Amino acid sequence: MMGRTIFIDPGRCIGCQACVSACRECDSHRGKSMIHLDYPDEGHSVASLPTVCMHCEDPVAPCAEVCPADAILVTADGVVQQADTTRCIGCANCVNACPFGVPKIDLQAKLQMKCNLCYDRTAYGLAPMCATVCPTGALFYGTLDELRAERPGVQVADSFTFGDVVVSTGVAMVVPADKVQWPVPGGLPIVEVNGKAVR
């Protein structure tokens, strides 16, 4: 299973947007946030849910797959990089292809921008900005073992279905103990929990 990656635990999220602000401070896209914060049960509950790039693994990142300019690089350690500015033509194919709604287009610069897992930090063994600051640990960076050491018995999913297509991701989501059947919070259908099929 995954190595060091981000784990998203919506059950802990307090909707504070520290992750959104911290993302703006990242040196690789300073001033712009690549994180969405969604409110899945508006009017009934204060629940909130952060979305970062899921760094899809299988099939190889849909955004990178559809890029006609081959601008989106996937590194050996599974990080789906922001589009290479010398190649990106700003066509927005990646925006349409991403099942999680992650890449954004800077219309003025005609360039794609997306979360690159703070490669400037993770390459040095540091956590990405969002997971560093998240006050609740709703965004956690580390290995599954490190997560489990902190939160005994935690269950995670890293495979999701979109219609007939199954997408396995580098980033994983925590599944509430009483909800190992799909969907995970936010309504995303899952197919595996801790590597076991649950569909």
Add this chain to the structure above:
Amino acid sequence: MNRLPLDPSLAPPGTRNFRDAGGIPADRWHADQNGETLVPTHCCFCGVQCGMYLRVDRGGKVFGVEPRNHDINRMRLCPKGINAYQQVNHPDRLTAPLLRRSRDEPFREVSWEEALDHTAAEVRRIQAAHGNDSFGLLGGASLFSEKTYLVGKFARVALRTRHVDYNGRLCMVSAAGANKLAFGIDRAANPFSDILLTDCLLIAGSNVGECFPVMTQYVWGARDRGATLIVVDPRETAIARTADIHVALKPGTDSAFFNSVLHVIIKEELDDEAFVGARATGWEEVREKAAEYPPERAAEICGIPAAQIVEVARTFGRAPKAMAWHARGIEHHSQGVENCLTVINLCVATGNLGKPGAGYGTITGQGNGQGGREHGQKSDLLPGGRSISNPEHRRQICEIWGIEESELPPAGTSMMEMVHQMRRQEIRGLIGICNNPFVSLPNYATVKDGYDSLEFHAQFDFFLSETAANAHVVFPVTTWAEDEGVMANAEARVVKHNKAQEPPAGVRTDTWVICQLAQRLGAGAKFAFPGSREVFDELRAASAGTVNDYFGITYERLEETGGIVWPCPTTDHPGTPRLFEDGRTWHPDGKIHMQVVEWHPPMDPYDDEHPLSLTTGRTVAHFLSGNQTRRLGALVEQTPRPWVEVHPSHGFRNGDPVRVVTRRGSEVFPALVTEAIRPDTVFIPYHWPVPTAANALTIDALDPRSKIPEYKVCACRIEPGDRIDEVPAPPTAPGHVAYPDAQVSRTDPLPPTSPQGRGTAERG
């Protein structure tokens, strides 16, 4: 100190050098090859006091923030902390003293000499004509402790007035009063880290997720280890959402609820008779009073099921180790002190005190909410928490200050009472330092009237606040990043803030301004302080031997550790993170003095015209009166304007204009329709000025002991507003840091779609 080892893989980076060194800054003050320096300091905002590094560029300017693996926050920051650095070089900074002779004139920029001379002349003129007590001083709990010490000394020694108080009066004085009554010491009994060790955590009247976000890591950490969580709050906040028990009681009924919980604990023999018998006085009387609050009676008062009271009592009473943390939700009441006392009674009755994972704490609002009152800024306190009415305490301080006891004024009045004295022209001149009562005090019309009645008003600030805009003289002073000093966080942990850049030309430190004024008032020799360090050394000496003993705390020790928790009497003393471990309190008899509390209804009565409860509170993006955070683009975008939270049963749709009417006035807010609030209660966040100020509606009734205003409950009604554009655009400052994705639409009539996850019923 229980200092956490730095985890190299998590340690703060910021420059390539640090990263190459595995993330550990070898020499944290040293610039890397790009010229970037990381200056270790703390967030300027709330009472958590998160550690952070300010990134300083080659030119010596603050330009960013890096998380810091400090004991308190372990790298975490909330959005305020992340964006705080943007105010240091913000274009709205005041950079020259402003002066006008009357409020009809515009301000003109003047020299420091002119501003200081004019202010001193006005002080002398008013005091000569009307006596020393006709001039007042209002300080702030965002100031470093050194400055709060100076404010208290300046009032008594230079101004020689009894009228000094501070805005912590609006914050945690109820908790302070209760702690003093019960234990003789005014602070939280346990460090945050004890939360991780508890079996049952009770959070009363605190929206931890939005007000103290970084504390949530301790709350979730406790839950990861199996602790149960009880949240008492009229709203389903982010913390309440996942609590084991959420008690959504009616605002203003807390003491009835806690008395009733104690009733059940006694009835089911979950109390710790041995502990109470040996350690406390007043238990018999408290027992008798609790007997009058069976769950059925309290359930009726509080508007909750009786079974829930029993459930809370069993959960708290049966836990091997239990803790209670509370904040403004139970403190901002006309019986705020008593509410806190009922929580204390619960902890004492169950023997939860003085042990790891067992105890109580109050969550401070302002960064230095704890330290702000410890050294003499409050009207009735002298440095070291001494009482200004105690002859021995007076003598000790006069000796340190080098004045005769007859020269030391008696206790003055509280902040809201001073406003009424201004209206009656008993106070005719005022200096305000680091506060914004035009937004933060209740009953705005009265506050405005009080300030308008002043013959002379000077204000210290670094942005032109609503209150400063009403002054005659405005002194432009430094931000936290341009000076050094200490603050005490909610754990009473003293931490040191370091200077990251030189102040802009024309800006001076508060210390310099106070000392200059003292000199002009003939007290210069007693205010010959070159900087914070010298003030701190006098403060340490002045606190020696008191309850609030800082003597053993030095700047050097603070820089080497993750902070030191007072009392700390000697320079080799480790500090006192947990109180009462030796079984004694700070009362002369060493006992806990339990207090009887009788619930009484809120001061603003409900009637047919005003059937609902209005309650107010904070949002995560803004800090107190918003003078700072309402200027930072990302935070403005996050929460651009206030709203009124209403239950769907009132028939409003999300975004509808809703007029909220109280006996003080009425205002229109966009509706945020949500089931996360009681049907009989509405909520407005309070960080904005009129005409969308929650405090134009709140009542200025005070707790008789702590003199805290009853912000958290008043009677109101809601009706359809006329037009949504009655709600003005948020006051985005012209120079706010403009992020491409953080633009605020000035015409957008809707409230933020879902501030802090507070759901909206319909959308689009």
